[in-house]
Amino acid sequence: MMMKGVWLALLLAASSAFAAEPPDKGTVLAAPCAGCHGTYGASPGRLTPVIGGQQQAYLKKSMLDFAAGKRPGSVMANFAKGYSEEQVAEMSTTIAGWKWVNSSHAPKRAVKKPADYVTCAACHGDQGYGTAEGPRISGQTRAYLLEAMQEYQSGKRDSAAMEMFKGLKDKELNQMAAYYARQK
Template sequence: MIAALAACDREAARTDAMLSIDGRTIAMSGGAGGASKACFSCHGLDGMGDGVSVPRLAGLDAGYLQKQMEDYASGIRPDKVMGPVAKPLDDRARRAVAAYYASLPVAAGPVSSVPPPVLWTQGDPERGLAPCAACHGAQAQGVGAGQPALAGQPAAYTRDQLDRWKRATRRNDPRGVMTTIAGKLTEDEAAALAAWSERQPASPAPASGAASASAVEAAAAGSAASREGRRRDR
């Protein structure tokens, strides 16, 4: 049994390696979408983005990246740039691109001495806001496919995504958790959270399905409790 499991692990590793190689070809060429859709032209050869409005992909969870590609292609996550990039790619190509960027090394910066906002560590129970750290990690390193790393992401990008969640123009989050949270944040709170997470050193996100699921459940429970409290007040 142990030998069989070891053989499965080796085969999975070989598959991931082959996908990564194929993904690099697609990232550099645009794959079925053509050269004008090449990923590196926006996200850089190292996958670290432009540091302004284009996010880093390097080291992010492969499952998260694959889901975003699928959502761009289907229109669940509408985007005038990424939609045309993702649509021409088939399922295997999207998986390959995700595996490639997940495999890239991350250029980590210095550890920030700036303390996190209270909302990051404690949330706001009165407003039904769970701590950001419950889903995205204490240092914004992410937790599995459901909760991506925010560390090292440009503040302008994170701020824009929060605004999209708030306006419900982005709505591909598990159980609507981010739509609910973003809708309760003030402009200053959103800006502070984005600025702090940008300062955290980028690092590969630890994949943990169990932790990911429990974090979403905790956030959803907080939102439900808030709604129940408001009903009682009325």
């Protein structure tokens, strides 16, 4: 009778030790991103985008484009190198699963809805939350949104979907960046 009790205690101790499972591969791979993109990808910076809760396919494409030199990145051009496609997919799935937290870098005052809103919504979703076709843009940092749009405007960042930006004026880009940064 006594022995049975000891075994039971041992069994319980062992099972509770197993309850604290090691983190999955994606979580391990995404750990160093927090240094710049913030905890759970909720970036506190002006020019470092929010990535937590971003569309998975877009995160993956971005990392692969940075690594291949297809997309300019002051930091990411180097940082994205050295991961296998499988590792990029794993970290993207983990990061996409985090909750999106709106950037605090948004204008305080209301901004007029851009004239092209309906066009943008076709790919970026009605609220700018992103779709399988385009990334989430609402609640992103204002300065980063402007920088991204200027890269499409100048052709530094190549995208057939964003081709229309080549004909847009700085004033329009400023308004759209301010508008989407405020969208929650």
